[in-house]
Amino acid sequence: MYIVSRPKPLSEGQHQVLTKEDASIYPPGYQRFLQRFGEGTYRGWINVQLPDSEVLRPFAGYGLWECDAESPITERQIGECIAIGTTVDGDYLAVHPQTAGLLWLPRHSEHIKAISLQAWEQKDDGGYALVMDEIYRQVYGSSPKEVVYYEPWTGTRSHLFLRLEPGQGQLSLPELAGACQVDFPPDLFIENPYTCFLFYRQLGGYVRLNYAYQQEVAIFYEQDAGQAFAVLEQWLLSKGCKTIS
Incomplete structure (x- = not known):
């Protein structure tokens, strides 16, 4: 993976917060990826961010997504989700403490998508870049074709x-x-x-x-x-x- 500029390590406070989190609710390699490269943008597509339990809380009452019987979460649970990424188009990648797998909350669709990573459960080898490629495949129905690069947010x-x-x-x-x-x-x-x-x-x-x-x-x-x-x-x-x- 090509790194555009020098990674910006997490601050001591950010590192402590991250290590206190329950690693089991996050995708394989997510925490180690952040610790190694810091926050940034992967392949010009998705932002890799520290867990944020506040950003989706207001959306619980907006009715932006249909939370019917086929939805992986209820409308109330939207506000309990922890965002771990956003795309340049405004989609959210999130986890919920009581829901297995990942959640995709799209900007331009009314349906929340559950992303299964069962094949990765035993592959916690720090390969979060590969996990993001799998997320892309499940969301868009094709594999990303361009070269793998990461752009750290250096400030x-x-x-x-x-x-x-x-x-x-x-x-x-x-x-x-x-x-x-x-x-x-x-x-x-x-x-x-x-x-x-x-x-x-x-x-x-x-x-x-x-x-x-x-x-x-x-x-x-x-x-x-x-x-x-x-x-x-x-x-x-x-x-x-x-x-x-």
């Missing part, structure tokens, strides 16, 4: 947004991505029809080219990687990008 990340100015003879965004790879070979490369990521350890971050919007370029970098950032910024400006204020 020291900066960013710069740029716009590739259109014009005659100007590079397209995919062409710009290709030129960047030649001049600055990345440590990790991910590309799909919508976006391209070029990861650099010297940055503690990446260059993101938004193919969907055709013009947006962004640099995400650690604050102590100023020199590497400045070199990439000047190169992008030389290729026709303009800084967005």
